[in-house]
Amino acid sequence: MEHVQEAQQFERKLNGRLMMNKVSKGIFFLSTLFGLVVLAVLLYRVLSEGIAYINWNFLTGKLSTNPERAGIMGAILGTFWLMIVVAPVTMFLGVATAIYLEMYAKKNKFTEFIQTNIANLAGVPSIVYGILGLTVFVRAMDLGNIVLAGGLTMSLLILPIVIVASQEALRAVPKFLEEGSLGMGATKWQTIRAVVLPVALPGILTGAILALSRAIGETAPLVVIGIPALLIPFPGSIFDKFTVLPMQIYYWTLDSSLVAEYANLAAATIIVLLVALLVLNSSAIIIRNKFTKRF
Amino acid sequence: MEDQREKNIRQLIEERKQKKSFRDYFEKSIPSLLFVIASISVLTTIGIVITLLTETVEFFKRVPIVEFVTGTVLKPLSQNPEFGVLPLVMGTMLSSLIAMFVAVPIGLMTAIYLSEYASEKLRKRLKPMLELLAGIPTIVYGFFAFTFVTPILKNLIPGLEATNILSPGLVMGVMIIPMIASLSEDAMSSVPQSMREGALGLGATKLEVTRKVVIPAALSGIIASFVLGISRAIGETMIVTIASGSTKNFTVDVTQSMQTMTAYIVEVTGGDAPAGSTVYYSLYAVAMTLFIFTLLMNVLARYVSRKFREVY
Numbered sequence: 193m194e195h196v197q198e199a200q201q202f203e204r205k206l207n208g209r210l211m212m213n214k215v216s217k218g219i220f221f222l223s224t225l226f227g228l229v230v231l232a233v234l235l236y237r238v239l240s241e242g243i244a245y246i247n248w249n250f251l252t253g254k255l256s257t258n259p260e261r262a263g264i265m266g267a268i269l270g271t272f273w274l275m276i277v278v279a280p281v282t283m284f285l286g287v288a289t290a291i292y293l294e295m296y297a298k299k300n301k302f303t304e305f306i307q308t309n310i311a312n313l314a315g316v317p318s319i320v321y322g323i324l325g326l327t328v329f330v331r332a333m334d335l336g337n338i339v340l341a342g343g344l345t346m347s348l349l350i351l352p353i354v355i356v357a358s359q360e361a362l363r364a365v366p367k368f369l370e371e372g373s374l375g376m377g378a379t380k381w382q383t384i385r386a387v388v389l390p391v392a393l394p395g396i397l398t399g400a401i402l403a404l405s406r407a408i409g410e411t412a413p414l415v416v417i418g419i420p421a422l423l424i425p426f427p428g429s430i431f432d433k434f435t436v437l438p439m440q441i442y443y444w445t446l447d448s449s450l451v452a453e454y455a456n457l458a459a460a461t462i463i464v465l466l467v468a469l470l471v472l473n474s475s476a477i478i479i480r481n482k483f484t485k486r487f
Numbered sequence: 488m489e490d491q492r493e494k495n496i497r498q499l500i501e502e503r504k505q506k507k508s509f510r511d512y513f514e515k516s517i518p519s520l521l522f523v524i525a526s527i528s529v530l531t532t533i534g535i536v537i538t539l540l541t542e543t544v545e546f547f548k549r550v551p552i553v554e555f556v557t558g559t560v561l562k563p564l565s566q567n568p569e570f571g572v573l574p575l576v577m578g579t580m581l582s583s584l585i586a587m588f589v590a591v592p593i594g595l596m597t598a599i600y601l602s603e604y605a606s607e608k609l610r611k612r613l614k615p616m617l618e619l620l621a622g623i624p625t626i627v628y629g630f631f632a633f634t635f636v637t638p639i640l641k642n643l644i645p646g647l648e649a650t651n652i653l654s655p656g657l658v659m660g661v662m663i664i665p666m667i668a669s670l671s672e673d674a675m676s677s678v679p680q681s682m683r684e685g686a687l688g689l690g691a692t693k694l695e696v697t698r699k700v701v702i703p704a705a706l707s708g709i710i711a712s713f714v715l716g717i718s719r720a721i722g723e724t725m726i727v728t729i730a731s732g733s734t735k736n737f738t739v740d741v742t743q744s745m746q747t748m749t750a751y752i753v754e755v756t757g758g759d760a761p762a763g764s765t766v767y768y769s770l771y772a773v774a775m776t777l778f779i780f781t782l783l784m785n786v787l788a789r790y791v792s793r794k795f796r797e798v799y
Contacts, residue, residue: 213692217604223596224605224613227664231620234631241634285527292521310528315715315785316778317722319749320535323774326756327538348531355528379514409624412724412749416756438626438725445630445729449649455634462627473622 238466242459250460254426255440259453264461266426270339270434271408271468273427277343278350278407283400285347286354290396293355294362295384314352321349322416330417337418339430345413350403357399361392366487394483401476405469411438437465539778542771549765555772561735561746563755563766570769572776574737578745579780582656582727583720585741589660590716594667595709601668602675603697614669621665629729632658637730650732650744659726663716670715674708675701704797711792718784722777724749748777 253263289310297303325345335341365388373383419439427434441461448455547555550570558571597617601610637654641647678701686696702709732744733754746754755770 209692209695213694216694217600220596220600220604223593224600224617226593227597227620227661227668228613228616230661231616231623234623234627234635237631237635238627285524288521288524289528292518292525296518296521297525306525306529309532311789312782312785313528313532315718315781316535317724317749317781319722319724319752320539320774320778322756323752323771324531324535324538327542328534331762351528351531379510381514381517405622409626411624411626412753415724415728415753418756438624441626441630442725442729445626445633448634455630458630458634462630465624466627469622469624 235466238459238462241456242461242463245456245460246463250457251464255435259451259457262457264437264440264464266424267435267437267440267461268464269426270436270439273339273430273432273434274343274346274436275404275408277340277430278346279400279404281344281347282350282354282403286351286400286403287358287396289351289355290358290362291384291389294359295380295388310352310355314356317412318349318410319412319416321345322413324348325413326417336433337420338432339427339434342414342417342419342434342436343430345417346407346410349410349413350407353403353406354400357403358392358396361395361399362388364395365391369487391485394479394485398476398480401472401479405472405476408436408468408472409438409465411442414439415442437461437468441465535778539771539775542768543775546765546768546772549768550772559737561737561751563769568765570765570772571737572748572773574735575746575748575751575773576776577737577739578652578727578731579721579747579749579777581739581741581745582652582659582723582731582747583717585653585656586659586663586720587713587717589657590663590667590720591713593660594664594712594716595671597664597668598671598675598709599697599702602672603693603701617665617668620661621669623662625662625723625725626729628658628662629655629726632726632730644742647742648732648744650730650734651742652727652731652745653741655726655730656741658730659720659723662723662726663719666719667712667716670712671705671709674705674712677708678704707792707795707797710795711788714784714788714791718781718788721784722749722781724753728753748773748780752777 249261250263251268252265253261255264255266256262293303293306297306322345325341325348329335329341329344330337333341369387369391370383373387374380378386414436419435420433424433424435441458444454444458444461448458555570555572557573558569559573560569560571561574562569601613605613632654633650636658637647637649637651640651640654641649644653647653682700682704683696686700687693691699727747728750731747731750733746733750734744735751736743736745738745751773752770755766761767
């Protein structure tokens, strides 16, 4: 009799525990969905507000205080010129640093210090880079708020990302390739240039593109450098004053309490920005999947 | 004829030697060349510290450091300016706290679902979608907070101001979810399968395994992800600049407009404060405070994940 009771008690307890497990699983799943639902709402909201405002005139026109006539060609060109500075500078500095750390650096305190320093730099808020750019590039070097100054600031900001990604790509290159090349009499640099780098290139490019997409969406450093909200001529070189897509979104969002239609213009600009990011990220994924060699 | 040929070969050898010496020279100079480039990252840090430090020292010559650190009033542009940093610290702390209220539970539960419950196939589908959330520029979140979340909250809380710290805090939380989810999931996935199987074999449910085996084993990584999340929230700029306004309130009422440290920096640089004025120098003092806060958090996160890591 007692035995049966005990068994029943155990069964009840077990059922409770299994129930708990099921309920929790449901809650965990809903939590996972939460983020995705917010993403969907955000995208829907931006699309529904902005899509009607995207037309040829908006994409190719000049800025204007009149929402009917405002266009974002200047911001598109500004973003383009900014990338012309950021892409080569970060690629060169990032890959060179990664090659040094992975291929040449001795395992000593100083190398460790550089590595820790890169990790710490990745955690510095972007706005602090803006202050560095403002003080060093805009004021001390007296460049003013031109594309070059903004580009160099952005380059420093995304440099840690490119370095770490390149390091990982270099580390993933099998050692036997390197040893084979060295064994055939190639020098270290020849080996790196002709054997290691080509194999690591897809990984490096993927990291660099993802870092670039971070730079395209970044606003804070440029606000600090002082990008004017005024109407300026289209930038034609890296020495011109400029504005970029996120800055345009920022100003239009701020002013949307004055002119309601500015919110729509901001949404339309966001669509353009997100499409650019989508193209960049997809190309990164394609490069990673298509060109990564497996050994 | 024979002589000519010998001469040629000799020449060839000479040429090769010369070429080789050039190659050797080039080869030897590469490490130092790369080393110089690698030090740029160190120079960046030095640059940041020196810029912030020199201008902050200049600021403290004009405003006593005690007034800056303990002052609860910030009126940089008034006739009798006051430079207390506490209103900004309060705004920053409140917005970060609200963000963590959203990001910690949801991020952690997402990590648990992905690492413990989801099938491999589902996980491969869900993870890239969450990464999408992390890839959205912060300015877009700012737009979302200001034009969508704030109006909705206003319907729920009648006393809410048009700019307030609650709405950007919540949106910032959503922004940080993927970061906490992905770092925590990494920590939980690296707990050896044998430990789970041991507990399951003893009759534990999946929830019990997660709670009593996986989470304790991955705790250092999970806590590090929280700390990094806080650091991210403290340094976040555009969401709060747009949606929390520029009122330098010293209050804990989250329905009010408040300014964070980052938003103050944006306001001052955007307002063309003349170089050399006290307001201009205050920018650097605030940036220094921000830099110290985030640096401490990042160092703490690394310390936690190293020191308390369970190695199996």
